[in-house]
Amino acid sequence: MTDTPRPLLEVENMNVCFRMQSGDVEAVRNMSFTLGRERLGIVGESGSGKSQTGRAILGLTPPPGTMTADRLVFDGIDLLRASRRKLRDIRGKRIAMVMQDPKYSLNPIMTIGAQIVEAYQAHNRAGAKESRDHALAMLEAVRIHDPQRVYDLYPHEVSGGMGQRAMIAMMLVTNPDLLIADEPTSALDVTVQAEVLRILDELVSERGMGLIFISHDLPLVSSFCNRVLVMYAGKVLEEVDACNLDNAKHPYTRGLYRCLPSLKCDVKPLPVLQRDPQWAA
Amino acid sequence: MSDSSSYTTAGMRWLAFRRLVTAIVKTAAVAVITLFGLTVFTFSIARYVPTDPVLAVVGDKASQATYDRVYKEMGLDKPMYVQFATYASRLATGDFGKSRFTQNQVFDDLKRVFPATFELATIGTLIGVLLGIPLGVLAAVRRGTWVDQLSRVIGLIGYSVPIFWLGLMGLLIFYAYLDWLPGPGRLDIAYQYTFESETGLVLFDAARTGQWDVFFDACRHILLPAALLGYFSMAYISRMTRSFMLNELSQEYITTARVKGLSEARIIWRHALRNAFVPLITVVALSYGSLLEGSVLTEMVFAWPGLGQYLTSSLMNTDMDAALGATLLVGIVFLFINLLSDVLYRVYDPRTR
Numbered sequence: 152m153t154d155t156p157r158p159l160l161e162v163e164n165m166n167v168c169f170r171m172q173s174g175d176v177e178a179v180r181n182m183s184f185t186l187g188r189e190r191l192g193i194v195g196e197s198g199s200g201k202s203q204t205g206r207a208i209l210g211l212t213p214p215p216g217t218m219t220a221d222r223l224v225f226d227g228i229d230l231l232r233a234s235r236r237k238l239r240d241i242r243g244k245r246i247a248m249v250m251q252d253p254k255y256s257l258n259p260i261m262t263i264g265a266q267i268v269e270a271y272q273a274h275n276r277a278g279a280k281e282s283r284d285h286a287l288a289m290l291e292a293v294r295i296h297d298p299q300r301v302y303d304l305y306p307h308e309v310s311g312g313m314g315q316r317a318m319i320a321m322m323l324v325t326n327p328d329l330l331i332a333d334e335p336t337s338a339l340d341v342t343v344q345a346e347v348l349r350i351l352d353e354l355v356s357e358r359g360m361g362l363i364f365i366s367h368d369l370p371l372v373s374s375f376c377n378r379v380l381v382m383y384a385g386k387v388l389e390e391v392d393a394c395n396l397d398n399a400k401h402p403y404t405r406g407l408y409r410c411l412p413s414l415k416c417d418v419k420p421l422p423v424l425q426r427d428p429q430w431a432a
Numbered sequence: 433m434s435d436s437s438s439y440t441t442a443g444m445r446w447l448a449f450r451r452l453v454t455a456i457v458k459t460a461a462v463a464v465i466t467l468f469g470l471t472v473f474t475f476s477i478a479r480y481v482p483t484d485p486v487l488a489v490v491g492d493k494a495s496q497a498t499y500d501r502v503y504k505e506m507g508l509d510k511p512m513y514v515q516f517a518t519y520a521s522r523l524a525t526g527d528f529g530k531s532r533f534t535q536n537q538v539f540d541d542l543k544r545v546f547p548a549t550f551e552l553a554t555i556g557t558l559i560g561v562l563l564g565i566p567l568g569v570l571a572a573v574r575r576g577t578w579v580d581q582l583s584r585v586i587g588l589i590g591y592s593v594p595i596f597w598l599g600l601m602g603l604l605i606f607y608a609y610l611d612w613l614p615g616p617g618r619l620d621i622a623y624q625y626t627f628e629s630e631t632g633l634v635l636f637d638a639a640r641t642g643q644w645d646v647f648f649d650a651c652r653h654i655l656l657p658a659a660l661l662g663y664f665s666m667a668y669i670s671r672m673t674r675s676f677m678l679n680e681l682s683q684e685y686i687t688t689a690r691v692k693g694l695s696e697a698r699i700i701w702r703h704a705l706r707n708a709f710v711p712l713i714t715v716v717a718l719s720y721g722s723l724l725e726g727s728v729l730t731e732m733v734f735a736w737p738g739l740g741q742y743l744t745s746s747l748m749n750t751d752m753d754a755a756l757g758a759t760l761l762v763g764i765v766f767l768f769i770n771l772l773s774d775v776l777y778r779v780y781d782p783r784t785r
Contacts, residue, residue: 211690243693255684258703260782270692305782
């Protein structure tokens with residue numbers, strides 16, 4: 152843990168609530184954490200509120216959802232009181248987010264190059280030539296061997312792994328301080344997952360960014376991050392050091408860990424997580 | 433970043449272009465087949481409806497000998513396929529037969545009435561698109577607010593109020609009471625006999641020859657009927673735009689655009705609407721097609737000498753050649769519009785290339 156005098160992001164008592172006709176759904180409850188220029192993993196199962204946490208930080212809780220918090224401060228800027236304009240400035244320029252599936256998260260009728268240029272020009276006064284050069288350099292940085300060609304392709308013309316690398320390029324072209332990666336490899340083939348992760352890993356280290364890595368893959372998160380928040384039913388059950396995951400205290404975390412199949416010893420049947428209603432309380 | 437890579441891109445684009453051309457040729461082939469079916473259809477109508485084409489020519493007081501002679505002259509004694517071949521080859525040379533009612537060649541009649549409908553339908557569609565799309569976008573973006581409600585009411589009126597009633601009310605208010613606009617017709621009576629329209633498109637010819645007084649008079653005349661058609665087309669287009677926009681705005685790439693810190697205006701107009709255009713092309717084309725077919729009621733109310741009126745009156749007078757010629761034209765127009773929307777769609781959406 153690298154503690155800086157001023158943390159990059161402070162979240163205190165954040166709640167995300169969706170008012171539905173069938174009643175309120177509390178997607179995130181009493182979430183608090185502090186982040187430096189480090190890697191924080193958020194794990195949890197589907198619907199545990201991990202993705203909504205990422206969106207809420209960016210102020211992108213989709214309607215009819217609302218986000219409230221006692222404190223939400225990014226690098227000294229109070230995001231709760233910031234104007235829409237200020238928030239827009241921060242989005243993309245200082246905080247960026249890589250989403251799950253490039254098939255849906257890229258605009259289908261814009262070329263990949265145009266989408267990267269758009270991200271760059273949204274925050275930099277730059278001409279066509281300069282923006283293009285930046286986009287091409289960024290495509291090269293995510294290990295696309297033929298940036299000139301990929302620049303002019305449409306999202307449906309590239310593979311999932313290539314699309315996700317383009318997405319990473321688009322989000323990092325403005326050199327943000329914090330990257331939220333929302334299950335960046337879940338939609339990809341297992342064979343390309345590792346490669347995309349390695350690229351992400353390198354770029355985050357190189358640029359000294361803070362990273363919030365959202366995933367349901369506990370071992371992956373523990374190998375990738377410094378600290379891990381374990382979420383369940385919208386609440387943080389516990390915070391553990393990634394290297395210490397084996398010694399997690401909470402029965403949910405331990406249960407999850409035990410459910411993982413192992414190549415070394417054959418466990419039959421695999422243990423099933425015994426849920427305690429108390430956890431969600 | 434080598435030359436070879438850009439060559440590959442060019443190669444890929446060339447392949448895409450060839451695919452596009454192939455697709456267009458295929459679509460055109462389908463169009464030709466459809467056209468053939470259409471002529472078979474109109475031919476069959478002419479032969480199998482219970483009106484006697486011979487009687488229509490000779491009248492019911494003619495002798496049996498006259499009747500038989502004309503029957504032979506019209507080739508009705510020949511086998512059906514010979515009759516069809518004759519019919520098709522006549523159509524191919526632009527011979528649609530002669531209208532009994534107007535005593536003109538049907539082809540010349542159509543050349544006269546279709547431009548009137550074309551002018552009206554085009555301006556109506558322009559109004560519908562220019563107002564309907566922004567209204568639909570606003571309704572989607574401000575979903576559930578008064579803008580959305582207003583667009584819903586406008587749409588509802590457009591669907592449910594009869595067009596002739598709105599037309600008559602429009603004439604009553606703007607012509608009879610307020611006297612802001614001229615009455616029915618395409619041109620003022622003063623110009624009707626002095627202005628010679630070469631193409632039949634009065635607005636176009638007047639502007640082309642620089643006769644601005646005629647042009648403005650024609651504008652004043654077309655305003656009310658075009659606004660009326662535009663209103664109905666707007667009602668439809670705005671509802672469709674709203675639903676397409678709601679669909680696009682819920683897509684993940686919109687969240688991406690927000691994450692990038694783009695302005696809301698750019699997200700709505702550049703990202704969501706451009707994607708919504710893909711299905712909108714078909715909607716606008718169909719709406720345009722239905723207006724080009726001639727809106728009978730509007731043309732009646734506004735004494736607009738267009739295709740709808742021509743078709744209706746020839747049907748009323750059992751003027752078979754005229755009715756079939758007009759039907760054929762409607763079919764051809766629809767075919768053409770479909771072809772056009774298909775091509776536009778392919779050019780616009782990279783995924784279909």
